[in-house]
Amino acid sequence: MKERVSLVVDRIRCDGRGVCAELLPELIRLDDWGYPILTPGPVPDQLLALARRAVDDCPVMALAMRQSYRRQ
């Protein structure tokens, strides 16, 4: 079992500032109203640092990383 993390957004907190999509366009795009659409699944290892940065920089603390486990 290897630990994986995936991104989750608290839809009620999210204000659509769009910072996450600027920092992590590989996994996050914005809809026509400026709210993030997340690529489902675990965050690839090479993007973990950027994903953490996106979580830390969300101005309303709506973006979070959640642990998920996947059989290797």
Next chain:
Amino acid sequence: MTRLLDSPPSLGALPHVTAEFISVIDRAALVGRGGAAFPTAVKWRAVAQRSRGNAVVVVNGAEGEPKSLKDRLLMTTRPHLILDGAVIAARVLRAHRVILYLGERHDAARAAMHNALTQRSEPECRVVSVAAAPARYVAGAEGAAIHFLNAGVATPTTIPPFAFEKGVSGAPTLVQNVETLARIALIARGMPADSVLVTLAGGVARPGVFELPTGTTIGEAVRRAGGMPETPRAILVGGYFGSWMRPEEAMPLPLDHRAHLGCGVIGVLPSSRCPVCETAGIMRYLASESSAQCGPCFFGLRALADACTRIAEAASDGHDINRLQRWAADVAGRGACKHPDGAVKFLSSALEVFATEFAHHSHAMRLIA
């Protein structure tokens, strides 16, 4: 006697129930009748496992679905069956509070429930309180009910925590539809739960609430409502959170989980009505009922409703059908509650069943003009 609406107003003293009763519910294969059709035994077990004598039972009589009448009819005519179910739930789940969450505009139903409560002598009925559910579409959703009871705001909250983990006052909470609880009253007395309450609406001769054996076809339900005076164009199965279906597909469907019956509304759209206008009207309603907490729901449903309306009014630039398809895919699954998902599912069924009307609508409108 196996039916709710033709049972006597009161079935007498409650039978003895223990925690084992959850297995009985399991064997009866009872599912929630508020719309989600979630297995009742699973819900009860989750609360029972966490209850330390502090669980809360919320009797959900909000009935916010505009075309549904069955919960109101049941509360008005058989309130004791619902209270039976609530008391049984309180005993099995070791609850210390029972809250009747009743639609603020359902006056007759609330009066009947109040009156029935004064006639009860069980100790559990001394811990019953009553709350008025706001007359909004989402107010009957489990999360919204709990939010209202905790903070006076009937809007959904972010999940987790689930109601069974942290509901009213942070306690494990069961939120259960009134029809489901009334069926518990029958199951506890060894009677089968083999019927459903449905509301027939729109183009039928005698619209209203009917109780039919599980597995009755939609076609038979329509016949019970006096049939259709006019050729139907489509059937809306499951109310505004349901799907449009072609009559030939809907009629043979049995009234059970296979029909995705939702809250039990079966709406008949006669051929003389414009399906695009009808769809646009319902989308405008669903957009206006967004609790405006999540961007994709608040902005997305409004954009979808506006695009539908432009098509209906022949004011579209020709790209609106593409927009509807793209936005519907974008909005699904992106709210704290299922409101946007339900609206998008409803719309997608309209785009499929009424594809011809949507495509030719502006042309037809020009001919009429």
